[in-house]
Amino acid sequence: MNAIKRLKLGTRESKLAVLQAQEWIQLFKKNTKAAHGIIFEIVTYKTSGDIDKTTPLADMENSDFFTDSLDKALLLGEVDLVVHSAKDLPQNINADIEIAAITRPGGRQGDVLVLSKEYKASLIDELPSGMIIGTSSIRRKKQISSIRPDWILRDIRGNIEERLAALHDGYYDAIVMADIALYRLKLKEHCIPLDFPHHPLQARLAVTCRKSNKEIIELCSSTDDRKNWGELIIAGAGAGTKDLLPVITLRELERCDSVFYDQLISPDILTGLEAELIPCGRRKGKEILSTDIMADKILKRVFSGKKVVRLKGGDPMLFSRIADELDILREARISYKIIPGISAYQAASAFAELPLTSRYSSAGLFISTAYPIDRAIIPNYNSRLLLVYYMVTDVYKSIAIRLLEQGWPSSTPFLFVSNAGRVGQKLWQGKLQELISSDRKVLQPAVLFVGQSLLDGYKSWWDKEKKILVTGTDPDKWRDTGTVVHIPCINLKKIESSEVNKAYEKLKSYDTIIFTSKHAVCFFMEGLLERGKDSRALYDKKIIAIGKVTEKELLKYALLSDFIPDKDSAEGLLLMAKTKKWKGKNILIPSSTLSYPTLRDGLLNLGNIVDAPAFYDNVKSPYPEGLLLNVEDFDMLVFTSPSCVYRFIERFKAIPPGKDILTPGETTRRAVQDATAKTIQD
Secondary structure: OOOOOEEEEEEEOOHHHHHHHHHHHHHHHHHOHHHOOOEEEEEEEOOHHHHOOOOOHHHOOOOOOOOHHHHHHHHOOOOOEEEEEHHHOOOOOOOOEEEEEEOOOOOOOOEEEEEOOOOOOOOHHHOOOOOEEEOOOHHHHHHHHHHOOOOEEEOOOOOHHHHHHHHHOOOOOEEEEEHHHHHHHOOOOOEEEEOOOOOOOOOOEEEEEEOOOHHHHHHHHHHOHHHHOOEEEEEEOEOOOHHHOOHHHHHHHHHOOEEEEOOOOOHHHOOOOOOEEEEOOEEOOEEOOOHHHHHHHHHHHHHOOOEEEEEEOEOOOOOOOHHHHHHHHHHHOOOEEEEOOOOHHHHHHHHOOOOOOOOOOOOEEEEEEOOOHHHOOOOOOOOOEEEEEEOOOOOHHHHHHHHHHOOOOOOOEEEEEEOOOOOOOEEEEEEHHHHHHOOOOOOOOEEEEEOOOOOOOOOOHHHHOOEEEEOOOOOHHHOOOOEEEEOOOEEEEEOOOHHHHHHHHOHHHOOEEEEOOHHHHHHHHHHHHHOOOOHHHHOOOEEEEOOHHHHHHHHOOOOOOOEOOOOOOHHHHHHHHHHOOOOOOEEEOOEEOOOOOHHHHHHHHOOOEEEOOEEEEEEEOOOOOOOOOOHHHOOEEEOOOHHHHHHHHHHHOOOOOOOEEEOOOHHHHHHHHHHHHHHHHO
């Protein structure tokens, strides 16, 4: 490192480019111990973009228009490194060149509208119609047109000073410019900030070196902000419930900081996650967040070091507008990976028992969008072709008409599958002619299958499966009973309070500890271990478990339960206490904030001393905004505690009538009865 005494630094010849090179040199000297004694010589070059000032920049985006001569000088050894505006780098750089650093933003980010001197407005809405606006960026043109379609947009070329001169000479009424350029050049202009997402690397500098020059690359790394960036996972949520989610996607969701999710995702995939949940996506042209704004929000989080999951419905690479998002992400040069998911046609095939191919009937699969209708592809009739149409619920009549026009017989079978792979899956079967004459409303999302291979009236395995909604924290116990959808209504949080501290301090005084749930075991033992003690501190206590699940949890801490009541409930424990004639005992019951007082009061009435401090809080589990779940579609509801019942009512308003209700004990059963009675009364 110390052998380097002089470095030649290449940059473009504009005043702004030279200032940026000097800015990077100062940053390098500030961040690099080995910078002492190194002398930099700045060498300037004209690129094709500097020489050719007539070609529209829209035609040259993501090319080496502003880097070609600098790349050549670097590869020929005329310079040792090059400093660029990071946004000027081409998408694919020369294989022998490496990006050694991308710096933190060097000042103000964002675009501004620079006005000619005759305009004094401070807001976009105050400006008149018909203004001539100078900009060559495709992104900026779209953004300006979205808010002021009455303005005239014209290309503008040249460096900052040349563009400002064209503005003040009257060729334009206003021009769009990066605020950082004015800041670096210390120029004072009358500007209106534009509230649009800007280029993701705006205000950042990029340093390129020859890939073979490892020493210089290592030196430059001190100015590289990429080591502080997080990462992005683009994942398919699949078309069904959480059970169809790829294992790798589930793992990434459990480890991430933020999730940007589409609107057609099953809510059980996101319910209970600790991550920040941000709804986005679109449905038939209606966006919650535009692609630009969503990408901007994602990138801000990634640049700040967060791990972000972009969760798309179905498979992320099929009918998901992924290309638009990838264009922006590639510009940002962040780290990302893409995880596939099960698409709707695959889920519909499996859950409706529809073979996609068959050696006897269907030899091929044809997939197309149906919306907008003018983009739908209608193939000529082929009896061995199975058609699949997405986004079709409002245009199925038009699709059927066009199929008939292409020679498909009116007797050709069709199958609509709504909510494929979910509890609320619905099927509609018939012939093409029926689609034309029907006014039936099809539940979204749905896929339409058309083809001679479709079976008629067959009841699939999914229709026979019992659908179970589990509201507690552990769904596995019921998976052998049917298909489980887990929507946890509670989230458990440890409590540190004076009552809890007091219970640990007087632990020696208790002769009996009653655990009424596995969670009580976990939180109590966690607190005990944090205080430097373990199960040996309980050697002289009677340990009571309310049931088998709690007993199993005790075993994890090398604790055996001395008694388990015959009935897994507070009433069962009280009956056991009466039978064993408990009186005068000093009892600790690690409880939750929503624990029923039934057990505590019953033991007090028997003449015992009872402490029941709240060791953990039962709070409402987070639920993803905008994702709907129809609880009427389930055959069975499982409530594992009264708190699950309370939180369920808060979220879904009522327990639907006519459903099988499963509860572990009398206390929870009573909570269900109370909630049902209140719903009927209300």
